[in-house]
Amino acid sequence: MNHRRDFLKFLAASPLLTNYSAFAQEVEETLGEQLTDPSEVINVFEMEAVARAKMPPAHYGYLSTGVDADDTMRANRVGFTRFQIKPRRLVDVSEADTHVNILGTEASSPIFLCPVGSQGAYHAEAELGTARAAAAKGHHMILSTQSSTPIERVAEARGAPIWFQLYPTDRWEYTVAMLQRAEAAGCTAVCLTIDLPGGRNTEFQSVMTREDTRTCSDCHRGQAKPIFDGLDMRGVGLNNPALTWNVIGRMKEVTGMNVLIKGIEVAEDAALAVQYGADGIVVSNHGGRATETGRGTIECLPEIVAAVNGRIPIIIDSGFRRGTDIYKALAMGASAIGIGRPYCWGLGAFGQAGVERVLDLLNRELQITMRGSGTPTVESIGPGYVLDAGQRVPRGRLGRDLF
DSSP states (O other): OHHHHHHHHHHHHHHTOSSSHHHHHHHHHHHHHHHHHHOOSSSHHHHHHHHHSSSSSHHHHEEEEEEEEHHHHHHHGGGGEEEEEOOOOOOOOSSSSEEEETTTEEEEESEEEEOSOGGGTTTTTTTHHHHHHHHHHTBBBEEOTOSOOOOOHHHHHHOOOOOEEEEOOHHHHHHHHHHHHHHHOOOOOOEEEOOOTTTOOOHHHHHHHHTTOGGGGGGSSSSOOGGGGSHHHTTTOSSOOTOOOOOOHHHHOOOOOOOEEEESSSHHHHHHHHHTSSSSSEEOOOTTTTTTTOOOOOOHHHHHHHTTSSSSEEEEESSSSHHHHHHHHHHTOOOOEEEEEHHHHHHHTHHHHHHHEEEEHHHHHHHHHHHHHHHSSSSTTOGGGGGOOOOOOOSSSGGGGGG
């Protein structure tokens, strides 16, 4: 049995497992049983297997869901196959420097921890475990409006300024109150999320909820998230479908934080963000859980880089799982890359130690790619190191959990 499990563990990271079959399911379950220390995990896909084995089905479903048939979530992964790395040789790469400075925020790596809500559903350490891991590894962190933990405690645990992700609600006075609280907590930037004006259809979450035998009221008692303390949230929507581009100027009138727009997917909107005074943009489709476009963010990046033309920093998230993914985005013009699900898999699997392991794995892969491509610094990674092959591989039946 042990030999069989070793073989299954080997196959778990293999590209041969592209169909979500009963065999792939067994591989995943076996890893969840066998890997008991974060140091044993060799990539983020294995970390997901451990997290899935430990997390309640409904909570795993919330984290893993896409929308509709999950086409956009799969496209986020398949999109990377369109782009190829062009390595250069005989360059001094004895030192690999991954440090970045984005809008005055220093970080040891271009890998940012993107906002993911309700982290208390994945591990008791919640956002505090994530913040402490970010502090230990020198990574930048963006905190969700839907954080399970008060923003002040997360900022203290991080030990350095964080950014705040904002769902604006449909009451302006609430938007102002949250902006002021975030700024008072030391946040230096706010990322306004604009990609959910009409809700979303999260089918996989509903499927996994059916498999959960627990009573939901045991951990969902109707309390608002800590950021809404003192605000009457009865009848208040998290998103405002009436927002237009002038919201950037309105926000700048009430906060000194940098204002980034999160959820940009096309060149025209990127140009408007610059025109209306945004300090940065986040290319994002919410990890495939906003509009079912069928288009990966990495495929959106070239036109957005061209439209922005270096005027403001561009951060990109959704679907990043490998150091090579991160390298490609940097070469195509991104200033930083955001991850969400991978570090939450680490959190769900092992708490803070799991988040640290995920960051170590991705940074190791990125540095290997940098050295192997002849680019010893982030600044040296440019468009000459990536090729648009012009097509994607056929999708077929792709496994949900591999993408």
